[in-house]
Amino acid sequence: xxxxxxxxxxxxxxxxxxxxxxxxxxxxxxxxxxxxxxxxxxxxxxxxxxxxxxxxxxxxxxxxxxxxxxxxxxxxxxxxxxxxxxxxxxxxxxxxxxxxxxxxxxxxxxxx
Numbered sequence: 001x002x003x004x005x006x007x008x009x010x011x012x013x014x015x016x017x018x019x020x021x022x023x024x025x026x027x028x029x030x031x032x033x034x035x036x037x038x039x040x041x042x043x044x045x046x047x048x049x050x051x052x053x054x055x056x057x058x059x060x061x062x063x064x065x066x067x068x069x070x071x072x073x074x075x076x077x078x079x080x081x082x083x084x085x086x087x088x089x090x091x092x093x094x095x096x097x098x099x100x101x102x103x104x105x106x107x108x109x110x111x112x
Contacts, residue, residue: 006067007067007068007069010066010067010068010070010071011068011069011070013068014047014068014070014071014074015070019074019077020048020049020050020074020078021078023047023048023049023050023053023078024050024054025050025051025053025054025055026050026051029051029054029055030054033055033060038055038058038059038060038061039060039061040060040061040062040063041055041060041061041062041063042062042063042065043055043062043063043064043065044065045065045066045067046064046065046066046071046072046075046089047066047068047071048071048074048075049064049071049074049075049078049079052064052075052079052087053075053078053079053082053084053087056079056084056086056087057082057084059086060086061086061088062086062087062088063088063089063090064087064088064089064090065090066090066091069091072089072090072091075087075089076089
């Protein structure tokens with residue numbers, strides 16, 4: 001599958017379903033990081049943003065990446081409405097290498 005096909009596919013997946021209004025974090029992630037000091041997180045394949053929003057609400061600095069611009073736009077609206085300034089959203093994986101903080105992260109998550 002080409003990158004263009006993958007972008008189209010995931011945009012259609014997200015566009016075909018209602019936008020999440022309160023996405024839930026992954027239970028294992030929440031269990032694993034609860035009690036850790038906040039730090040920097042890279043959330044790959046953030047989708048509806050449950051992990052990214054949950055972490056940002058707890059003071060983590062989150063860079064959330066998804067191939068779907070539909071998913072990123074929806075997550076951007078949720079983050080703004082929640083007043084979350086510690087959440088950077090990236091509409092495609094290559095963009096993450098072009099203008100966002102590089103270097104080590106305290107946590108790296110991926111879509112499961």
